[in-house]
Amino acid sequence: MPEARSPTPEATPIRLWLPVLAYMAVIFGLSSISHTPAMPGGSDKVLHTLLYSGLGLLFARALSGGRAPASARVILIAAIFGALYGASDELHQYFNPPRSVEVADVMADTIGSALGAAALYAWGIIRGRDGL
Numbered sequence: 001m002p003e004a005r006s007p008t009p010e011a012t013p014i015r016l017w018l019p020v021l022a023y024m025a026v027i028f029g030l031s032s033i034s035h036t037p038a039m040p041g042g043s044d045k046v047l048h049t050l051l052y053s054g055l056g057l058l059f060a061r062a063l064s065g066g067r068a069p070a071s072a073r074v075i076l077i078a079a080i081f082g083a084l085y086g087a088s089d090e091l092h093q094y095f096n097p098p099r100s101v102e103v104a105d106v107m108a109d110t111i112g113s114a115l116g117a118a119a120l121y122a123w124g125i126i127r128g129r130d131g132l
Contacts, residue, residue, distance in 0.1 A: 003103025005132045011066030018059045024085060031089050034096060048108035068124025075117040082113020
């Protein structure tokens with residue numbers, strides 16, 4: 001079993017989690033906009049995936065204590081957190097007419113979160129070091 005790694009010395013909880021919370025606030029703000037421009041069919045799912053990949057990366061970074069590569073467990077947890085936040089965001093949109101709730105959006109959010117978390121893992125492998 002691999003040895004557990006401690007967080008990097010500069011990786012305080014504030015430095016790890018403040019970017020996550022700020023990013024979540026940006027997503028919340030964007031989903032609060034009542035009238036969004038019409039997009040060609042399905043392209044909003046690409047935007048969801050891209051937006052949530054950033055959240056997944058930040059979740060994985062925070063969960064891994066600022067160390068790369070993140071473990072498979074961290075990637076899974078980051079994807080789950082992203083999925084839960086995506087679902088809560090869709091619920092938020094339910095109360096914001098004329099926005100709509102779409103299960104496909106939550107699926108795109110989940111995929112994006114997993115891809116972002118996996119990107120952190122890949123970055124750690126490519127860089128060949130622990131610190132981010």
